Amino acid sequence: MSTSLRQRLRVWVASPSYPWVSGGALTAFAAVELVVVPRHSLVIALGVLLSAATLAWRRVRPGVAALSAAAVLLSFAAGSDLYIAAAVSGLMACYTLGRHRVAHPTLLAGIGSALSLAVNAWHITSWRPRSYTLDLLAEWFVLTVAIVAAVAVGDAVRAREETRRERAAAQVRLLAMERRQAAAAERAAIARELHDVVSHSVSMIAVQAESATYTTPDLSPQGREGFQQIATSARASMAELRRLLGVLRTSPEDRTGTTPQPTLDALGELIAQHRSVGGEVELRISGDRVALPTSCELSAYRIVQEGLTNVRRHAPGAHAVVEIDYRPDRLAVRIADDGPGPLGVVHSGHGLAGMEERAVLLGGRLTASPGPDGGFLVEAEIPW
Incomplete structure (x- = not known):
């Protein structure tokens, strides 16, 4: 089975409609089986149909799986034949009981084993001659193994999903902590x-x-x-x-250097560094060059620097365009590339969070999103 087909199957199984569709299909199959195999009583027919129909509510009301399992045992006690629909319903019911942990798996397996033993004892005394006792005990053993296996599989799936949820929650907390630390830094x-x-x-x-x-x-x-x-x-x-x-200062080694802070005049050197590692970048400057506050030029330089760093990291070899627009009351900065762009939802990483911090600190704004023609686009406006 291909990966895409497996993913689609998992999505469908997780959808709210799955238990209703599967329960309805199993009920229809049970009805067809009862028509094709007419050797049954009213009790057997009700048991088989009830065991299949109640499974449609197994996700919203997991406790109905116990009723489904009881209906299977009732139909089996009323006749010596075990119908396919009843067997499938019984296994699904035991799986559901273990999956949602309606009771402890050991208790569920013990109750199922005891009930199957009672049904087979009833068969021994009422339906079969004494010479068939060994066969009926073998049936009880098979039923017990099936019940225990279904409950165990359901409990294992539940434990695996809980572990996965806990791991995902821990990862979310770790990412949130790293982002807070990165934002603070x-x-x-x-x-x-x-x-x-x-x-x-x-x-x-x-x-x-x-x-x-x-x-x-x-x-x-x-x-x-x-x-x-x-x-x-x-x-x-x-x-x-x-x-x-x-x-x-976060550590004794963290010292503020004596090198002058860069301004927009240093963009040429920054672009040359980007090109030296194989990146293609084009610088476009529009508007009348005016003397800006040093804090504004520094933040604009850092935003361009981080934007080009993201291009090298996430879209190596892509063509980037840096636009600096001097407007009457603000400076507009735009970094766009023609890379593959984000594969899914855009998540604000540490670099994007830092760029936004710089713009907001000076009363501006910054947006980062997929570009209209593909690639990735970062736009910032810094007023002065």
């Missing part, structure tokens, strides 16, 4: 980068205010004091920023 990285940007501006304020007291001619004492207060406030802000950075 990304927020810390963003804060450290913004610390570099803000600390540079604040330090310039302190230097300019300090130097203004010496370079400004005819400065009044009040103005000199005002500049000194500005310089003092700037230095205090720098100290607060350093303390904040110390809190955001």
Whole structure:
């Protein structure tokens, strides 16, 4: 059986209509069998039909499987012949009882074995001569083995599905924890980068205010004091920023480097790095180039960097297009590729979550979805 056919069969068996369709089909087969084999009493006919019909409710009311099994034993007690429909119904009923664990499997197997022994004892005393006792005991043994096997298979399937659900739940919790940790690490990285940007501006304020007291001619004492207060406030802000950075460090080795933070002017180097590993990328810039806040350019650069990283990781060899659009009040960034795109539902990974964090932190937005012509598309808008 091919994989696709197996998957379709599993989907159909798991659908709500499956027990009704299978129960109805088994009931119809039981009716046909009773017509074809007319040697039966009213009790046998009711038992066979009841055992098949009640299985239609086995998923919404698993306890009806016990009624189905009892009807099978009743029809077998009323006559020496075991009908095919009754045998199938009995096995399905025992499987359902074990599958939904209506009672403990050992108890179910014990009750089934005892009832089958009672039915065979009834046959020994009422239906067959004494010389057939060995054959009837063999029938009891076969029935017991079938009951125990059906209950055991049902319980094994239940245990396997519970294990699978627990494993899936644990994986979901693990992924959620990893995403929270990745988001926290990304927020810390963003804060450290913004610390570099803000600390540079604040330090310039302190230097300019300090130097203004010496370079400004005819400065009044009040103005000199005002500049000194500005310089003092700037230095205090720098100290607060350093303390904040110390809190955001996750380990003693985590240090903020002295290298200047990249801006959109460094996109050429980033694209050259992408091409050096075999990726095709095209850069398109539209609108009038304006001087943007450093935090805006840094976030846009990181979004493009992460977008190209995702292209290399998920669509190697795909052609990517990076578009930078300078608008009157915002910067629009677009990264598109012509790769295969996502195979199923798009799940926000760590990289996408980090890009969204950067855009939202500056009051913007970011969307990631399959492209209209295939591939994958990341769009961000960052206001200034």
